[in-house]
Amino acid sequence: MSKYIYGIDLGGTTVKIGFFNLEGDLLDNFQIPTNKEENGKNILIDITNALKFHMNEKNLNIDDIKGVGIGVPGPVSDGVVYRCVNLGWGIVNVKQELEALLGVPVFVSNDANIAGLGELWKGGGSGYKNLVFLTLGTGVGGAVIVDGRIVDGFVGAGGEIGHCPTCTDGFSCNCGKTGCLETVASATGVVNVTTKILQETNTPSNLRNYDKLSARIIFDEAKAGDPVATEAIEIFGKNLGFVCAMVGVVTNPQAFVFGGGVSKAGEIITEVVKKYFNEYAFPGIVASTEFKLATLGNDAGIYGAAYLARENSQ
Numbered sequence: 434m435s436k437y438i439y440g441i442d443l444g445g446t447t448v449k450i451g452f453f454n455l456e457g458d459l460l461d462n463f464q465i466p467t468n469k470e471e472n473g474k475n476i477l478i479d480i481t482n483a484l485k486f487h488m489n490e491k492n493l494n495i496d497d498i499k500g501v502g503i504g505v506p507g508p509v510s511d512g513v514v515y516r517c518v519n520l521g522w523g524i525v526n527v528k529q530e531l532e533a534l535l536g537v538p539v540f541v542s543n544d545a546n547i548a549g550l551g552e553l554w555k556g557g558g559s560g561y562k563n564l565v566f567l568t569l570g571t572g573v574g575g576a577v578i579v580d581g582r583i584v585d586g587f588v589g590a591g592g593e594i595g596h597c598p599t600c601t602d603g604f605s606c607n608c609g610k611t612g613c614l615e616t617v618a619s620a621t622g623v624v625n626v627t628t629k630i631l632q633e634t635n636t637p638s639n640l641r642n643y644d645k646l647s648a649r650i651i652f653d654e655a656k657a658g659d660p661v662a663t664e665a666i667e668i669f670g671k672n673l674g675f676v677c678a679m680v681g682v683v684t685n686p687q688a689f690v691f692g693g694g695v696s697k698a699g700e701i702i703t704e705v706v707k708k709y710f711n712e713y714a715f716p717g718i719v720a721s722t723e724f725k726l727a728t729l730g731n732d733a734g735i736y737g738a739a740y741l742a743r744e745n746s747q
């Protein structure tokens with residue numbers, strides 16, 4: 434009987450691979466570099482070789498493997514990824530190609546989605562079946578999970594919450610629109626909001642003493658009571674809270690879970706988002722909706738990819 438699963442998080446620089454039992458214990462993990470030469474044509478072959486080498490080392494054969502889950506940095510629908518700029522990929526049928534190479538069932542989703550599934554299985558959303566995961570990093574990624582399943586949508590754009598239009602004017606986004614959530618709520622966004630306040634006001638602020646601002650500095654100064662940092666964090670929370678209020682009446686999640694580099698600021702994030710969520714959201718969902726921090730860090734992806742394979746393999 435198959436006893437193990439592999440969870441793979443395919444990123445632009447490295448491929449993280451986790452080896453799990455069916456209970457979700459991470460038994461082993463390793464990584465290989467992402468070979469982007471010739472439009473990434475060897476990436477899936479490299480992954481296959483790494484898994485076969487690992488199975489050899491552990492004295493396992495392919496029948497011991499129940500399935501393989503993989504997260505890729507681009508929109509996915511039905512195992513097909515539509516475009517991964519980071520990898521040089523156009524349309525690739527990851528499921529079909531990797532199944533042919535490996536000989537086991539393969540399940541594919543987008544990287545933010547698998548991180549959300551990981552948090553649902555073993556992290557900050559553990560015990561929930563309905564949650565929305567937001568990764569606050571350079572951009573804002575999202576995953577919408579309903580009854581334990583990712584909502585990928587028609588062309589894989591389900592959960593692209595970073596590109597929700599927000600309640601303020603915002604800045605231009607690299608998707609081509611203006612005012613997307615990630616232009617104010619990502620690490621870059623928080624810096625942009627703060628810089629604008631510093632330029633447009635004379636409010637005294639410690640932040641004026643820094644040569645270069647980062648989201649981390651701004652959150653630290655906000656915790657210390659700096660007025661400009663506090664105003665920037667209120668704008669961050671207001672926009673996130675507003676978007677959570679909208680998403681909240683679409684899928685009615687049990688919790689919103691926040692991960693990514695910005696979430697390292699801690700409870701200040703969940704507190705400010707909850708404050709504005711409570712103000713904007715449909716009263717019927719206010720009391721029952723929780724706001725939590727992610728706990729798995731960079732391992733969320735491999736956990737979620739393994740969960741995807743575990744739930745979908747026969």
Ligand SMILES: [Zn+2]
Nearest residue numbers: 596606608613
């Ligand atoms: Zn956008």
